[in-house]
């Protein structure tokens with residue numbers, strides 16, 4: 001019986017149809033989705049912190065408004081994705097608990113500190129840029145609610161990358177100090193951005209089922225290559241140098257070859273030993289606990305007024 | 312942690328005046344007013360709509376995908392509901 005259901009399920013996937021919340025799905029598919037979508041949601045939410053760090057110190061009112069709007073978008077992305085995860089039968093409070101206890105992960109990139117204003121540029125350009133490559137491919141993921149969330153998110157992301165690139169190009173055309181800041185920022189963010197795509201496909205634990213079920217639509221290495229190819233030219237254009245001596249155009253493959261990622265650093269940060277792992281989770285937990293009375297008051301008010309009917 | 316659950320609401324947006332409302336996603340909110348405000352903040356930050364409906368998720372009734380075939384079966388064999396079923400002379404205009 002289950003076998004027949006699994007076959008029907010796979011047929012549907014192979015035919016390019018979407019799976020919807022009430023459809024039958026293998027348990028492993030459900031679990032894989034919960035892990036992947038919630039990790040994605042947590043990344044959007046924790047990802048607000050490194051940029052939130054600079055809102056009060058933005059160099060102009062325009063820059064401040066843009067950064068606030070961008071960070072607000074990221075909150076929205078987190079919420080779209082929590083909604084999508086909840087359709088799989090897990091509650092919002094369970095998800096938040098998994099984040100706060102470390103049972104669920106988020107993208108390691110957000111455990112790096114933001115040291116200068118140029119980092120707002122590098123994050124928008126590189127971190128959102130890498131996220132966009134991944135998210136564009138996920139618009140075609142097999143799970144309906146996840147795919148719809150990705151389509152919405154991709155529409156909003158392109159402004160994020162452009163505003164980052166604008167900051168970088170302004171600074172690299174600015175004073176020598178500003179140029180230096182921009183280059184320093186690229187130096188610090190380049191490799192972590194490449195790590196965002198995850199381990200090599202040959203070392204990735206989750207790739208095969210995820211591809212068979214069309215949860216993932218591109219492999220880690222392919223997506224990473226796409227990102228490198230796009231970004232090298234953008235760096236050239238604003239006179240910044242990508243910190244990789246092995247980076248070279250390969251006329252045969254028609255792609256850029258690039259150096260090996262420091263996987264030791266990658267796993268160190270994944271396993272909690274990055275610069276900001278503790279701070280990020282502490283901030284989240286504190287904000288959540290401090291907001292408790294608001295949620296309680298709102299629930300009490302709703303009860304008293306019967307769901308907002310004041311009369 | 313407040314373990315009393317904050318309910319979910321489904322959000323429907325009318326993209327422009329006169330258009331049909333479309334499902335956009337959901338929000339969590341303790342009452343109607345908060346649901347509308349959260350929906351506005353979450354789904355219409357770029358003028359995506361002219362009007363929003365919110366309805367508690369628990370109040371939505373859905374047909375079940377397992378019964379899809381039998382549930383929609385009555386519409387299966389009624390080709391006469393489509394204009395192409397009827398043969399009329401090509402000379403007849405405005406039909």
Ligand SMILES: [Fe+2]
Pocket residue numbers: 044073074077153157
């Ligand atoms: Fe985002």
Ligand SMILES: [Fe+2]
Pocket residue numbers: 074128157160
């Ligand atoms: Fe973004």
